[in-house]
Amino acid sequence: MTSETVISNQAGGRRQQTAQSAAAARPATPFHDLEHYIALPRLSTLALSADGTRLVTAVTTLDSKATGYTTALWELDPAGVQPARRLTRSAKGEAGAAFARNGDLLFTSARPGPDAEADGEDTPAALWVLPAAGGEGSLLLSRPGGVGAVWAARDADTVVVTAEVLAGSADEQDDADRRKARKDRKVGAILHSGYPVRFWDRDLGPSQTRHFVLEPEPGPDDAGLPGTTDAQPPLRLRNITPDAGAALLETGAVLSPDGGTLLTGFRIPLGRGDTRSVLAAVDTATGGRHILLDSADADYQPGPVSPDGTTAVVVRELIPGPERIPEVALGLVPLAGGEFTPLAAEWDRWPSPAGWLPDGSAVVVTADEDGRTPVFLVDASSGAVRRVTADDAAYSDVVVSPDGRYAYALRSSYLFPPEPVRIDLATGRTEPLPSPADRPQLPGRLEEVEAGAPDGTRVRAWLVLPAEASAADPVPLLLWVHGGPLGSWNAWNWRWCPWVLAARGYAVLLPDPALSTGYGRDFVRRGWGRWGQEPYTDLMAVTDEAVKRPDIDAGRTAAMGGSFGGYMANWIAGHTDRFRAIVSHASLWALDQFGPTTDVSTYWEKEMTAAMAEANSPHLHVGQIRTPMLVIHGDKDYRVPIGEGLRLWYELLSRSGLPADGQDGTAHRFLYFPDENHWVLSPQHARVWYAVVEHFLARHVLGRDTGLPPELGL
Structure with a gap:
């Protein structure tokens, strides 16, 4: 045996040992380890070329520091034969993909242009193009206020973009000068004359949205839009909504x-x-x-x-x-x-249109239905509705092939995150396309639960069960209430992922109570203006049904929710002590306070009278709360302002019926995110969110300490 053979065998043995060690350290599923979970790639949006031969999606992954996400564009094979192929690569990421008529791929990106100076500051998103014939992406147009959404006409060279302008700007140069003055003088003040002044997590103004047409600078050699000639003339934006004011918000x-x-x-x-x-x-x-x-x-x-x-x-x-x-x-x-x-006036669903069949005979739509979001065809003449997809999934981002035979979509359910599929519109057969991301292995199984509400209405829910759940080894139950409230637990959600909790041994109940979509108008009417009544009794009914199961431990239960789900968590806390712990994220607490301080108070005033708000306000029942509560809120949440979380926290400490908890003073906890909004989106904070929720539930439901993230400094 030669020395080279010995070295080779030794190296092979070390590699095998390293692989075995890595396998031993690898979690059973990505949901067992939060670092693995937040690193899973995430698909969103679809764009189809006019000739139907190219399909593009966006894939979001962790950035190099694992403190943010970045998005790249990938090409999919509509025929389902070739593997997915990455098209763009930049630290800033890309978005807004749209195909021009000639097959060029337009997109937006904040990546620096070829002539940009490295000043260490963020640059706004600009408009870029990837030529249909191949090659590197090139910068088409940049402006100090950035570029937003992009639309390209199917049968013409017209390209329209949205962009922000300072309200008083006369033209693009004036807008650039005004922005420079604000930046140089570090002015952030905004003078308002209208309402609203903020939305979800962003301050409105002084910029306003406008629509622009992309076109060549006028000149004798006007050569058209991107890709039409080898020598591309300079481009400009022509404002077609200059007098819109705040109308395009x-x-x-x-x-x-x-x-x-x-x-x-x-x-x-x-x-x-x-x-x-x-x-x-x-x-x-x-x-x-x-x-x-x-x-x-x-x-x-x-x-x-x-x-x-x-x-x-x-x-x-x-x-x-x-x-x-x-x-x-x-x-x-x-x-x-x-x-x-x-x-389809008699159809008792709330549809979202996606596209027309090429012959104009029908419209392709999606709509929530019974915990799913199928694809439907609506006949343009008669309004007759035909359900196309028959599985238990939710479909989004639907685009129709130019021959009308297929639709392409992103499909998800609680069994898998969004994945690209091809749908045969005649038969409903759905086939997965080669994807940039594989389905992650799940730590359990998915079932359905149904119950009868006190008024006899059917209430259904998804039930996520950990793999070990059995009659011989029943598991604790976590009731998780969805937000909205006009919504449904029907599609994969990265922010509210039940499998993270299933991997920690909990069965997770995902019910659709009154106000949920997909069950008809009357189901919504049952809870309209009655948040603390039918929605609450529906939740208790379906929970009662779930805990009858032999694989559920009825003595170890908890409840949680975010936004409207957080409201319900607060209401539940003041009306029953059946749960060992309750988690309330971004929750409405005092409805008289919430109404005038939310970002769009005008909508809220339409929904409830003052009497309705008082009858359904959780804060009036704080003295009845005897369950430990974890309050979570982000300071940049404008939909449910931080004042709700602050008041809830103070009143829990000063007025709730929960006795003191030894040296800790209280069993309640408040997890505060100064830089997060309604959802807590950054990966490092999402990891902290799940870890603190796990710690709180483990302490009160399981009677054990899982530890807290060291970054909290506790």
């Missing part, structure tokens, strides 16, 4: 196939800080705007335009009141002007 927009019309929601002021969204059609050539739909009792948002460019699908949402729910319905409207014609 949180509104949707779609571009007609011929690029001639941009349909957009457009907010008109009603006085007293309130607005209503009408449907506006903007001529992309002239900037001329006319209102297509305007009703005193409804908001309108645009859906896709028919392949022949004559008709748009429209989403109408009735403006709610204390006795009226915000019903969502589809309709059709001619782009030339006309009435709103209801589409």
Whole structure:
């Protein structure tokens, strides 16, 4: 035996030992280790080229420091044969993918341009292009205020983008000068004359949204848009909504196939800080705007335009009141002007339109239904509805192939995170496409639970069970209430992932109580303005049903929720002591205080009268709370302002019925995030969030100490 052979064998043995050690250290599933969990890749959005040969998705992964996420664009094979292929790579990431008519891929990125100076400061997102013929991405256009969403016409070279402008700016140069002055003088002040002044987690103003057409700088050798010539002329943005003011705040927009019309929601002021969204059609050539739909009792948002460019699908949402729910319905409207014609008016679901069949015969939509979100076809003439997908999944980001045979979508459920699939629209058969990310192994199984509410209504829930749950070894139960409240536990959620808790031995109950979508209008009406009544009794009924199971330990239960789910956690705490611990994240506590301080108080005032708010306010029952509570809140949460968490925490300490807890003083805890918003999005804080929740539940439900993250300094 030669020395080289001995060295080779020794090296092979060391590699085998290293592999065995790594395997021993590797968690059973990614959900058993929070570092592994937050590092799982996450898919979002789909873009399909006009000829149907290219499909692009966005994949989000941890950055190099594991303190943030970055997103790259990947190409998928619509035929399902070739593996996924990464298209972009930059530390800043990429987003907003849209295919131009010629196949060029447009996207936005804050990566530095070729002539950028490294000043150590963040740069705003700019518009970039990847040529259809291949090659590196190149910068098309940058501006100090950045570039937002991108739309490209299917049958024309028209490209429209959204961008922010300072409200008083006369043109792009003036906007750049004003921004420079604010930056150089470090001015952050904003003078408001309207409402709202903030939204979710961002301060509004002094910038406002505008729509722009991308076009060449005028000149004798005007050569068109990206990819049409080898020598690309300089590009500029032409503002087609210069007088919009704040009308484009949180509104949707779609571009007609011929690029001639941009349909957009457009907010008109009603006085007293309130607005209503009408449907506006903007001529992309002239900037001329006319209102297509305007009703005193409804908001309108645009859906896709028919392949022949004559008709748009429209989403109408009735403006709610204390006795009226915000019903969502589809309709059709001619782009030339006309009435709103209801589409599938008798269908008792709240649909979201995705696209038309190429022959204009039907509209592809998704809608929540019984804990799923299937794909449906709605006949454009008769309004007849046909369910296409028959599985237990939720579909999103649906795009239709140019031949109308297939739709492509991201599919998820509580068994797997979003993955790309191809749907045969005739048969409903769904096939996975080669994906940039594999399905993670789960630490258990998924079942359903149903119960009868006190009024006889059927209430259903998903039940996530750890692998070890059995009649011989029953496991503790965690009731997890969804937010919204108009929503449903039907799709994978990275922020609210039950498998992290299942990996720690808990069964997790995910119920859809009154107010949940996917069960019809009457199911929503049961809880409208009655948050502490039917939603609460529904939750208790389905919990009662779950704890009857032999694989559930009825003596070890806890409850938690975020946003509206946090409200319900607070309400539960004041109305029953059946749970050993309760976690309340970003929760509503005192409804009289919440109403005037949330980011859109005008909406809240429509939902509940003062009497309703008082009858359903958890803070009035603080003296009945005898269950240890973990309060969690982010300071940048504008939807449920930090004052709710601060008041809840103080009143738990000063007025709740829970006795003191030895040297700790109280069994309650308050986890505060100064830099997070409604959801706690950064990976390092998400890890802390799950770890503290695990610690709190383990202490009170399991009677053991799991330890706290050392970064908390405790």
